[in-house]
Amino acid sequence: MxxxxxxxxxxxxxxxxxxxxxxxxxxxxxxxxxxxxxxxxxxxxxxxxxxxxxxxxxxxxxxxxxxxxxxxxxxxxxxxxxxxxxxxxxxxxxxxxxxxxxxxxxxxxxxxxxxxxxxxxxxxxxxxxxxxxxxxxxxxxxxxxxxxxxxxxxxxxxxxxxxxxxxxxxxxxxxxxxxxxxxxxxxxxxxxxxxxxxxxxxxxxxxxxxxxxxxxxxxxxxxxxxxxxxxxxxxxxxxxxxxxxxxxxxxxxxxxxxxxxxxxxxxxxxxxxxxxxxxxxxxxxxxxxxxxxxxxxxxxxxxxxxxxxxxxxxxxxxxxxxxxxxxxxxxxxxxxxxxFSVLKDKRETFPVFFNFGIIATVAILVPVAGFFLLQDNLKGLWIWYVLLSLATLIIGFLMFRFLAKRKIERVFFLVIIFTCAVVTLGFPLVRASYTNEDYAKLAPKVATLLEEELPLYLFENSSPELIWDLGQRVPVLRDREGLKLPENDRFYLIVEQEREAEITELLNTYNLELMRCYDGNITTKADRNYKTRRIGCLYLVEAKN
Incomplete structure (x- = not known):
């Protein structure tokens, strides 16, 4: 058609x-x-x-x-x-x-x-x-x-x-x-x-x-x-x-x-x-x-x-x-x-069969690979897995069929359809990797603390992700002009977990009581997208007598 x-x-x-x-x-x-x-x-x-x-x-x-x-x-x-x-x-x-x-x-x-x-x-x-x-x-x-x-x-x-x-x-x-x-x-x-x-x-x-x-x-x-x-x-x-x-x-x-x-x-x-x-x-x-x-x-x-x-x-x-x-x-x-339908030289045909053959093979193996990698975390996602599996299986077999018949244009458009299927049907399966049991939202706690009498500060604007997780603007202790300690003897402070040692040294005239660390990572530490800068630790800071 x-x-x-x-x-x-x-x-x-x-x-x-x-x-x-x-x-x-x-x-x-x-x-x-x-x-x-x-x-x-x-x-x-x-x-x-x-x-x-x-x-x-x-x-x-x-x-x-x-x-x-x-x-x-x-x-x-x-x-x-x-x-x-x-x-x-x-x-x-x-x-x-x-x-x-x-x-x-x-x-x-x-x-x-x-x-x-x-x-x-x-x-x-x-x-x-x-x-x-x-x-x-x-x-x-x-x-x-x-x-x-x-x-x-x-x-x-x-x-x-x-x-x-x-x-x-x-x-x-x-x-x-x-x-x-x-x-x-x-x-x-x-x-x-x-x-x-x-x-x-x-x-x-x-x-x-x-x-x-x-x-x-x-x-x-x-x-x-x-x-x-x-x-x-x-x-x-x-x-x-x-x-x-x-x-x-x-x-x-x-x-x-x-x-x-x-x-x-x-x-x-x-x-x-x-x-x-x-x-x-x-x-x-x-x-x-x-x-x-x-x-x-x-x-x-x-x-x-x-x-x-x-x-x-x-x-x-x-x-x-x-x-x-x-x-x-x-x-x-x-x-x-x-x-392509009339090409005989294997030096020309082999890269084509190899390239599209790999894509077709991947398409067919998606259901197996997906089940092997995600089987323990597919609760609520099975419909997406089944739909993706059916789509990629059909696409993979059709690609092999048309590749054998040397109908490259149909193979080309099947690659496009395969990519569309991966996005529309496969992207929801990413949620199967969101298994961090320590995940906690920081924004609700920030909203509560800002309503209290004690002021709340962020140490520094060094982690854009952590700032986004705060849910709203929070004043900082250290900006481009340097460290500015508040007049209050007691205040709350949020700092990235990886910078706790730095805070302890800089605020050595204060007592620091760790209230809780909020892990903004949805994935586990084994995932390459896990970032320690998304972990915001909340301290109650009080001047030493």
Whole structure:
């Protein structure tokens, strides 16, 4: 059954609804999300929309646009609902996927099918999927930037609607800066310019000076206004934070230049096709559009090289690389769909059988592996386990069947369906790992203590997750200016468990009585996501006579 091209965007939206939106509240907030969510909470509760804060302390490290969106969503649906805080990420990820489709189809003039392949690959790539389900800044910056690139591409190629394209390009590039500063400008936009100039060249610009000026003004206006407000409103704090961030980029998480050479593995389930798509000598005579293939290849490599020049390196920083990489991978998939049925050379067929054979095998083994790992903790989750098992078994057998018949397009879409099934039916099973018997919520206790006569303090704003678990703002003893002891002889103090020795030494003129430690980890200590900084210990502190 053939589906008309006009329905392809709806297929992408349907896939995104299954990939990014279900069960957004299953995973508890990680450290990056906690920073964003704390700031969003204080926007709603303390009206700190511009001079942003985290537990009363200035938080100017990142521009506020994603936090605004999280705060608005939480204001509508509830600040304690994680799915509401993550909802804007799911929406902007869908926008990213749709921009990817339009860029491939309308700007690069690829076939509708290949454009669909590229966008589906992007939506199911590991870090795109991860970021689209988390309330972090990165996905916003790169989604807005791809929108800017989409309109800039048209601005470069035609004089039709040049003011409209220039204004929209400036708008989206500016919104990208408002999401995470110049990160996407360096990691996605600059590599795009390198690839575009290399492959397509730049046409005469004489009749585009005015619209280009408009583009620059909009971009600069959106990119600079918040920084200017911070500079004139709280210059000293902004300078301290800027120095700290600059030092971190140069000295924290430093890795060698070649650290990102395995970047294609970040596409997850598409690792092998992504790697093959990078083999230019092999694919240059096989792709349907060589010029566009060169463009996506150079865009991908330029992004990796530029990111490799930055001393601080983390795997998640490769997120922007996955955008051109998905486009690049689609050239290989399009070739397989078109030619695999007649290929005889085992050097070409073996990687295909191996890649999709592994995925099919994993799909079939999901029920066995799931039961073996989770059998003791499936109470209340059996319906999800059964549904997931049935879905993956059917998908796995169908993949083997169509792979044997060399119907690669059907195998490709089964991979997409498999990924959607894992998210929609498998994510609830994550709750089977939430078995920490010591788990205790800190927020209700904080709310009670704040109503008592004795003041309550948090030692320091060092654990964003612990601050999020507090449920509301709590004053700190030590901030950027140093330790400030209260006038009261008796007070309550919350401190991370791992810093108890430090507190004992600093407050040696006080008696410290441990009331209770509240473990905010849902998982057990054996889980790699268990963080001691989520354990908040409550002390009654009293001055020695």
């Amino acid at each position: 053939k589906i008309s091209e006009k329905y392809y965007p709806y297929l992408l939206i349907a896939a995104c609804l299954l990939l990014f939106f279900p069960h957004l509240d299953v995973l508890y907030a990680n450290i990056m999300e906690a920073r964003n969510f704390n700031t969003a909470r204080e926007m709603l509760e303390h009206n700190n929309w511009v001079l942003t804060t985290m537990n009363g302390e200035a938080r100017y490290e990142k521009p506020p646009l994603p936090t605004w969106l999280a705060a608005i969503s939480a204001g509508v649906f509830g600040i304690t609902k994680l799915w509401a805080l993550r909802l804007p990420s799911a929406i902007i990820s869908t926008v990213l996927v749709l921009f990817s489709f339009s860029l491939s189809r309308k700007r690069l003039k690829l076939s509708a099918k290949q454009s669909l392949y590229a966008s589906m690959i992007l939506a199911t790539s590991f870090y795109i999927l991860f970021s689209g389900r988390n309330g972090t800044w990165d996905i916003f910056a790169h989604a807005f930037m791809l929108g800017g690139i989409y309109f800039l591409f048209q601005f470069f190629n035609t004089t039709v609607q040049k003011y409209r394209n220039a204004a929209l390009a400036g708008l989206f590039i500016g919104l990208s800066f408002m999401s995470k500063g110049p990160v996407s400008h360096f990691a996605l936009f600059l590599p795009f310019l390198i690839a575009y100039i290399w492959v397509f060249k730049l046409r005469t610009y004489k009749n585009r000076i005015s619209p280009f000026t408009l583009l620059l003004l909009i971009t600069l206006g959106l990119s600079s206004w918040w920084a200017l407000v911070i500079y004139f409103g709280d210059a000293d704090t902004a300078a301290v934070i800027a120095d700290k961030e600059t030092t971190a980029w140069a000295n924290r998480n430093t890795r060698p230049f070649y650290y990102y050479w395995s970047f294609f593995t970040q596409s997850g389930i598409w690792t092998i096709p992504a790697f093959v798509s990078l083999l230019y000598p092999y694919l240059k005579t096989r792709v349907a559009n060589l010029k566009a293939y060169r463009f996506s290849l150079i865009w991908t490599f330029a992004a990796v090289v530029l990111l490799s020049c930055i001393p601080e390196k983390k795997s998640r920083y490769l997120l922007p690389v996955l955008i051109p990489l998905a486009l690049n991978t689609s050239f290989y998939i399009e070739y397989l769909v078109r030619r």
